Amino acid sequence: MKQFFAFVAKEFSHVFRDRKTLLMLFGVPVVQIVLFGFALTNEIKNSSIVIVDNAKDMASQQIITKIASTDYFKIKRELLNASQIDAAFKSGDIKLAIVFPENFYTDLLHTNKAQIQVIADASDPNTGTTLTNYVSGIIADYNSQMNATINVPEQINLDVRMLYNPDLKGAPNFVPGVIAMVMLLICVMMTSISIVREKELGTMEVLLVSPFKPLYVILAKAVPYLVLSLVNLTVILLLSVFALDLPIKGNIFLLYGVSIMYIITSLALGLLVSTGAKSQYGAMTLSLVGMMLPTMMLSGYIFPIENMPWILQLLSNVVPAKWFYIIIKDVMLKGLGFSYIWKETLILLGMTIFFLTLSLRNFKTRLE
Amino acid sequence: MTPIIQLIILPQAANYTIRNINIAVVDLDRSSYSAKFVNKVLSSGYFKLAAFAPSYKEAYDLIEKDKADIVIEIPHGFEGKLNSENNQTISLDVDAINGVKAAVGSGYLTNIIQDFNSQIRLDWVQPSIMNQMPTIDVASSNWYNPNLSYYLFMVPGILVLLVTLIGGNMTSQNIVREKEMGTIEQINVTPVKKYHFILGKLIPFWVLGVVVFTLGLGIAWAVYGIIPLGSVGLLYLFVSVYLIAIMGFGLLISTYSETPMQANSLTFFFMQIFNMMGGLYTPIDSMPGWAKVITELIPISYFIEVMRMIVIKGSHFHDILPHILIVLLMGVVLNTWAILNYRKTT
Numbered sequence: 001m002k003q004f005f006a007f008v009a010k011e012f013s014h015v016f017r018d019r020k021t022l023l024m025l026f027g028v029p030v031v032q033i034v035l036f037g038f039a040l041t042n043e044i045k046n047s048s049i050v051i052v053d054n055a056k057d058m059a060s061q062q063i064i065t066k067i068a069s070t071d072y073f074k075i076k077r078e079l080l081n082a083s084q085i086d087a088a089f090k091s092g093d094i095k096l097a098i099v100f101p102e103n104f105y106t107d108l109l110h111t112n113k114a115q116i117q118v119i120a121d122a123s124d125p126n127t128g129t130t131l132t133n134y135v136s137g138i139i140a141d142y143n144s145q146m147n148a149t150i151n152v153p154e155q156i157n158l159d160v161r162m163l164y165n166p167d168l169k170g171a172p173n174f175v176p177g178v179i180a181m182v183m184l185l186i187c188v189m190m191t192s193i194s195i196v197r198e199k200e201l202g203t204m205e206v207l208l209v210s211p212f213k214p215l216y217v218i219l220a221k222a223v224p225y226l227v228l229s230l231v232n233l234t235v236i237l238l239l240s241v242f243a244l245d246l247p248i249k250g251n252i253f254l255l256y257g258v259s260i261m262y263i264i265t266s267l268a269l270g271l272l273v274s275t276g277a278k279s280q281y282g283a284m285t286l287s288l289v290g291m292m293l294p295t296m297m298l299s300g301y302i303f304p305i306e307n308m309p310w311i312l313q314l315l316s317n318v319v320p321a322k323w324f325y326i327i328i329k330d331v332m333l334k335g336l337g338f339s340y341i342w343k344e345t346l347i348l349l350g351m352t353i354f355f356l357t358l359s360l361r362n363f364k365t366r367l368e
Numbered sequence: 369m370t371p372i373i374q375l376i377i378l379p380q381a382a383n384y385t386i387r388n389i390n391i392a393v394v395d396l397d398r399s400s401y402s403a404k405f406v407n408k409v410l411s412s413g414y415f416k417l418a419a420f421a422p423s424y425k426e427a428y429d430l431i432e433k434d435k436a437d438i439v440i441e442i443p444h445g446f447e448g449k450l451n452s453e454n455n456q457t458i459s460l461d462v463d464a465i466n467g468v469k470a471a472v473g474s475g476y477l478t479n480i481i482q483d484f485n486s487q488i489r490l491d492w493v494q495p496s497i498m499n500q501m502p503t504i505d506v507a508s509s510n511w512y513n514p515n516l517s518y519y520l521f522m523v524p525g526i527l528v529l530l531v532t533l534i535g536g537n538m539t540s541q542n543i544v545r546e547k548e549m550g551t552i553e554q555i556n557v558t559p560v561k562k563y564h565f566i567l568g569k570l571i572p573f574w575v576l577g578v579v580v581f582t583l584g585l586g587i588a589w590a591v592y593g594i595i596p597l598g599s600v601g602l603l604y605l606f607v608s609v610y611l612i613a614i615m616g617f618g619l620l621i622s623t624y625s626e627t628p629m630q631a632n633s634l635t636f637f638f639m640q641i642f643n644m645m646g647g648l649y650t651p652i653d654s655m656p657g658w659a660k661v662i663t664e665l666i667p668i669s670y671f672i673e674v675m676r677m678i679v680i681k682g683s684h685f686h687d688i689l690p691h692i693l694i695v696l697l698m699g700v701v702l703n704t705w706a707i708l709n710y711r712k713t714t
Contacts, residue, residue, distance in 0.1 A: 020625065024633035031641060039659035040650045043467070047653050089511065090683040092673060095653075112502040122510035123680040124521050126472075127651060132508045133475060139504050140482075146502050156450070156485045157457040160474050162464035163431065172465045193629065284632055293374070297381040302649065304469065306388045308381050326434065333465055334432060 003212060007220035014194070015224050025190070025228065029182040029236050036174040037244040044130045048076040049096040050088050055104035063116075063142055067098070072134045085119060095121045096131045164333050171244045176328035177301020179236055180321040183259070184266050184295050186229050189287035191270030194221050196283040199274075222267045229263045230256070249335030258331065258345060262324040265348050268355035269320065275362035295321045323347050375530060375587050379522045382649070389473045390418040392427040392436035399447035401488070405458075408484055409440070414476050428461070437463045438473055450488070512597070512680050519592045524675035525648040527584040532642065532668055535577045535611050537635050539618030543569060544631040547622070563707060570615050577611040578604070597682030606674050606692060613667045613695050616702030623709040642668045667698050 016022065049067075053060050068075050076094060079085065085097045099117040101107070108114040118135050122128035165172045195218070198204040207217050233256070240246040248255065269291070277283035296302060298312060299321035305313055316322050323344040330336045338345075391409070395402050409415055418436040421427035430436035439461040450456045460477060464470035513520050546552045555565055585603075588594040596603060618635070625631035644650075645659065646668040652660060663669045670691045677683035 018630065018633075020630040021633040024637045027637055028640060031637070032644070035641070035644050035659075039655045039662075040644055041654050043471075043654050044651060045654050047651075086511075090677065090681050091687050092677055092683070093653075108502050108504065113505065114502075115505045115507050118506055118508040120508065120510050121681070122513035122516055123676050124651070125510075125513060125516035125518055128510050128513070129516070130472075132506075132510075133479075136506050136508075139506050143503050155455050156481055156488075157455065158478060158481055159457050159459045160478075161459070161461050162470055162474075163461055165464040165467060165470070173467065281628060284629065288632075288636070297378060303381050304466065312377070312381055329465060330432075330434075336432060340432065 004216050004220060007212070007216065008223045011194070011220055011224045015190075015228070021190075025186055026232065026235070028185065029178055029232055030239065032178045032182075033175065033236060033239045033244070036178065037171050037240075040174075044127050044134075045071050046074055047072065047095040047127070047131055048093045049073050049098065049131075050077050050079050050085065050094050051075060052079045052082050052085070052097065052099040054081075054102045055100045057105040059105040059108055059114075060100040063100075063139070066138055066142060067135070070134070070138070072131070089121050095127060096135070098135065171240065171246050172329075172333050174301060175236065175240045175244070175246060176325050176332060177299060177321075179233060179259070179328060180262070180299055180301065180324045181292070181295060182232055182236070183229050183263055183324075184269075184291060184321055185287075186232065187225050187263055187266030188270040188273060188291050189284065190228075191222055191225050191267055192273035192277060192283040192287055193280050194225075195271070195274035196277050197280050200280055218271065222271075225270075226260075226263055226267065229266075230259070233259055248332050250331040251337065254338060255328075255331050258324070258327050258341070261345060261348055261352075262320065262327075265320050265324075265352040265355070268352045268359065271359040272355045272362075275359050295319055298322060299325050301325055320348060320351050375523070375526060375584055376591055378526050379519050379592070382518075382522045382526065387414055389415050389438060389469065389476075390436045391415050391438045391440055392418045392421050392430045394421050394424050394427045394439060394441045396444040397442050397446035401447035401450065402442045405442065405481075405484055406440075409477065409480055412476065412480055414473070431461070431463050437469060438477070440477070520594060520680055521676070522648075523588050523592050523594055524679045525646075525672050527581065527588065528646075528668060528671045528675055529643065529648065530584060531577055531581050531607065531611070532614055532671070533639065534580055535573065535614035536618040536621070536639065537632075538576070539570065539573050539615045540622040540625070540631045540635055541628050542573070543619065543622035544625045544628050547625075548627055566619065566707060566710070570619070573615055574608075574611050577615075578607060581607050594679065596679040598678035598684070602678055602685060602688065603675070606671065606678075606688065606695075609692055609695050609699065610667060610671050613699035613702060616699050616706055617667075619706035620702055620709065623706055642666050645669065646672050648672055667695050670695050 051064060051067075053064065064075070067073050073096075077088070079088065079097075082097075082099055085099075088094045088097065097119040099119070101115065101117075104114055104116075116135075116139065118132055120128035120132050195204075198207065204217075208214055237248065237255075241248060270287075273283060273286050273291070277286050294315070298305070298308075298316035298319045300316065305316050305322070308316070327341045327344045327348075330341050393406055395406065410417055415438075418430055419427075421430065421439075424439070424441055427436065427439040427441070431439060439459075441459040441461070443456065443458075446456055446458075458481065460474060462470045462474050510516060543552075546555075581604075585596075585600070617638075621631055621634050621638075625634060641662075645652075645655075645663050645666060647663065652663050652669065655663065674683075674688050674691050677687060
């Protein structure tokens with residue numbers, strides 16, 4: 001037992017010696033939380049737009065004022081005519097153009113109908129659609145203002161309630177994903193590199209001929225990263241609760257419990273990677289390209305899975321992070337208990353056993 | 369090669385178009401109006417019916433189980449009361465963990481309900497009363513991307529990512545590996561000048577970067593049918609300048625690392641910041657002031673913007689001149705810093 005702790009201590013000192021890697025291990029989650037929490041958002045606002053006002057009458061001025069007063073738009077310039085719109089778009093930052101026809105207000109007064117043209121830069125389809133919808137909304141508002149005195153019959157009202165995330169913040173969606181990704185990074189990449197480094201330097205063989213059981217060698221390597229992952233998880237949770245105002249709705253023990261389960265799955269995966277890699281560089285590449293990238297893409301936290309072609313949806317089932325993401329969302333954000341997540345937990349357990357069996361098999365044949 | 373695979377697979381995954389939203393309907397009215405309404409919702413193409421739930425509680429359960437994203441509740445007596453009291457309310461409960469999905473989904477539903485509302489009004493109300501309400505119509509058009517294809521938007525950006533990875537990562541790895549192997553010391557004792565040595569390292573990678581870019585353009589054309597609207601020559605001009613800046617960055621990292629592992633960690637740390645802040649996945653316009661300053665300091669934001677400007681909108685040289693100048697400046701700064709850092713003796 002004492003030997004085991006000595007080995008664990010050695011592994012810890014290895015980890016702490018490499019400051020730059022520590023920077024990455026702790027810096028990456030902190031940076032991601034800060035960025036996702038405060039800088040990145042899928043909301044569309046502050047978009048630069050141009051206006052071509054051929055009417056310059058009361059109605060057009062009122063509408064322009066209305067548009068300028070929202071957070072969504074920044075009126076960059078007023079163009080003289082519509083032919084300048086293409087150049088404005090091409091120059092880069094203009095996203096939308098609104099054109100008022102010449103007799104706007106007079107048409108409205110006399111025929112009760114008038115039309116505004118909205119031209120969107122649809123390079124980013126979502127931005128284009130959303131900005132157009134914003135304008136439609138503002139116009140609809142203006143319409144009701146004009147018609148406020150008339151009693152509109154057959155009115156269907158809408159009562160919309162946003163659950164779990166009433167302010168539509170981005171954080172609830174991203175934080176679980178950051179947790180999943182960071183655990184994977186630490187456990188898979190660092191563990192596999194650590195094991196392969198011993199193989200590369202030749203010290204693995206020395207360890208194996210010692211009376212120290214090989215199983216303990218591996219365990220000793222895994223322990224520091226298990227601890228590191230839990231520390232990281234705590235840091236992320238603290239940041240989310242205090243800096244991002246994201247409360248933890250569920251049982252915190254359950255949260256740590258399933259996290260430990262996922263960490264073990266990732267460690268098992270790291271073990272598997274280490275048996276497959278021949279050099280540290282190889283382990284690193286395999287972890288990053290083979291694990292990190294698919295995890296980021298297919299776990300569902302940056303891009304929604306249901307949008308992807310079915311082949312990728314199938315592939316995403318193989319990614320442990322996808323199941324953990326669901327578990328974390330359910331426990332942390334929806335406050336659900338174990339009865340709702342037993343299926344996903346079982347899947348993670350199955351994956352762990354699969355990885356461990358595979359690596360044990362590979363490990364034995366490799367070094368004997 | 370992995371970049372090629374990534375260029376083919378990544379855009380397929382990186383699709384923000386919202387569709388297949390699961391809805392659970394609690395229809396307490398079961399009238400012809402409610403049936404028509406549900407039909408309208410389902411035929412819009414954005415939604416999939418998860419279930420008709422007999423009660424709100426069961427529908428809510430579906431949200432908890434992640435089987436439904438939105439619950440639509442039509443109250444009892446909907447059709448009758450709408451006709452007699454002229455006022456009814458439909459409730460939407462939206463799983464808002466994914467803020468974008470929630471906003472877009474409820475946005476679609478709001479539009480559908482307003483549409484449905486106008487339809488019933490026309491059925492019931494005299495047209496003369498309708499015409500008394502002045503209304504402004506919005507005629508909208510989408511330029512440059514009429515099919516609203518997300519590929520057109522993402523593929524150029526992802527290509528930028530790949531070129532950046534190769535330029536930055538490979539450069540730093542290569543130099544640090546020499547450091548580790550000790551061959552750098554051997555070169556240091558030769559009369560080869562510092563910058564000759566560095567140039568000798570950078571030029572092959574620069575060529576590699578341009579080759580990968582060309583490959584990427586080829587795939588964009590072959591797999592996604594993307595043909596740049598603007599001048600391809602302009603694209604190459606920018607790539608050349610950009611690579612100098614990015615390789616300068618890789619160089620800089622290598623001067624601060626002792627092992628490839630460290631170089632990798634540092635590169636990864638900065639790359640993921642660049643990735644997220646570059647405007648590839650989320651709009652720069654929506655970022656707070658301090659974040660926008662950061663985006664102005666990183667070269668990748670300029671490249672992503674230039675790519676999109678030239679490929680999708682067909683911008684001209686004078687449109688991207690400021691971008692070129694800024695990236696050129698960055699290249700000079702980064703490379704000078706790196707060369708100054710690189711001491712022949714340790």
